[in-house]
Amino acid sequence: MQYPKEIVILWEHRNHGTIRSGNKRRNRRIAKGKGMENMTEVMEKKNGMTGSSLKMIAIITMFIDHAAAVILERMLYVQGFSMDTVNLYIVYAVMRLIGRLGFPIFCFLLIEGFCYTRNVKKYAMRLFLFALISEIPFDLGFMGKAFYWQYQNVFFTLFIGLLVLSGFRFAEEKMQWGKPLLIIFDFLVLAAGMYAANWLMTDYSGMGVLTIAAMYLFRKNRVLEAGVGCTVLAMMSLNEVTAFFVLLPIHKYNGKRGWNLKWFFYIFYPVHILLLYGIAYAMGLGDIMLR
Numbered sequence: 001m002q003y004p005k006e007i008v009i010l011w012e013h014r015n016h017g018t019i020r021s022g023n024k025r026r027n028r029r030i031a032k033g034k035g036m037e038n039m040t041e042v043m044e045k046k047n048g049m050t051g052s053s054l055k056m057i058a059i060i061t062m063f064i065d066h067a068a069a070v071i072l073e074r075m076l077y078v079q080g081f082s083m084d085t086v087n088l089y090i091v092y093a094v095m096r097l098i099g100r101l102g103f104p105i106f107c108f109l110l111i112e113g114f115c116y117t118r119n120v121k122k123y124a125m126r127l128f129l130f131a132l133i134s135e136i137p138f139d140l141g142f143m144g145k146a147f148y149w150q151y152q153n154v155f156f157t158l159f160i161g162l163l164v165l166s167g168f169r170f171a172e173e174k175m176q177w178g179k180p181l182l183i184i185f186d187f188l189v190l191a192a193g194m195y196a197a198n199w200l201m202t203d204y205s206g207m208g209v210l211t212i213a214a215m216y217l218f219r220k221n222r223v224l225e226a227g228v229g230c231t232v233l234a235m236m237s238l239n240e241v242t243a244f245f246v247l248l249p250i251h252k253y254n255g256k257r258g259w260n261l262k263w264f265f266y267i268f269y270p271v272h273i274l275l276l277y278g279i280a281y282a283m284g285l286g287d288i289m290l291r
Contacts, residue, residue, distance in 0.1 A: 049249050050258025051109060055265060057249055058105035063272055065099020068092050070141045070276040074285035100243045103154070103204060104229045107212045108250055110158055111219055114165050124162050126266065131155035134270040141273040141280075144289045154203040155269070161212030164193035168216065207236040226250040 072092040079085050117123050131153060136146050138153035167189035171182050190213050194206030202208065215229040226247050233240035280286050 048254030048256075049252040050254060050256040051112065052258030052261045054105050054249055054253060055109060055261050057246075058102045058109070059265060059268060061098050061100075061105075062102035064095050065102060066141070066273060066276055068095035068099065070273065071280050071283070071285070074280055074288045075283075077288055078285065096239070097242045100233075100240050101246050103208070104211070104215075104226060104233065104243050104246050105250070106154075106158065107161070107208075107215055107229055108222075108226060108246075110161060110212060111165070111216050111225075114162060114216075115219070120162070120166055124159060124166070127155055127159040127162060130266045130269065131159055134273070137270040137274040137277065140286075141277040144287050150201050152200050152202045153269075154208070156200055156202040157197055157204050157208040158212075160193050160197050160200075160202070161209050164189055164209060164213055165216050167193075168213070204233075204236075207232060222253060223247055223251050 068091075072088065072095065076085060076089060076092060079088075081089065113123060114120060134153045134155055139146055139148040139151075142148075143151065168186055171177070171185045171189070174182070177185070190210070193209045193213070197204075197209045198206040204211070211229045211232045214232050215225045218225040218228045227244070230240070230243040230246065233243050277286065280288075
């Protein structure tokens, strides 16, 4: 049946308007859904933990650990193990277990810094500089003498770990080498870093460098990254098993920097050890070597 041209045009116009109106409603629903998803993502990032929050957790747990190591361990050495010192020993053991959370968080933040810093050389120089600055306070705190060459502070471990990561990045940029050659190169870089840490006898030694390298390789999944690092530490010593508690705060990490605490940690490390040693010295325990 043939309809008049005017009716056909009117019908098409109305139908097109209905379709267009339907499309608008559907687009609004899609946009609303995406908006809710984006809002949820923003809220999660806003409510998550910033890098500075993670750093504060690491600093506090490190301080608890060092307070036990520098002061309580000397007290236990002098008093010996007896029924009178059981409670002190329990407090000491708990504080040391809490302290196991510090190192894996520092490793995680080191990797974050390496991935996002604009100048790796300056980053490495800061670590090396404060490794030198911290050595005398570290030796006093843990050895009772200003110079002790058989045990170096954790800044040296982090510095060597950063050099290893730089070696990995160099290899990543040389993809024309081929995968087998890249694997061999990475292995040699890691082996050299672990050897250097063991030779210098740094805190956490070669296993600390291995922890950093292993976490870097799994950095695309933060929880897995932290879990692998804690597993390496637990392989070094079962005392490190409480490090696995860092999985929760790292899972909550929102990728934001937070407060600018870059220099705070660098300065806090040698200062707090020197302060703790001062307390031990005032108690007449300063000359006791802990290792």
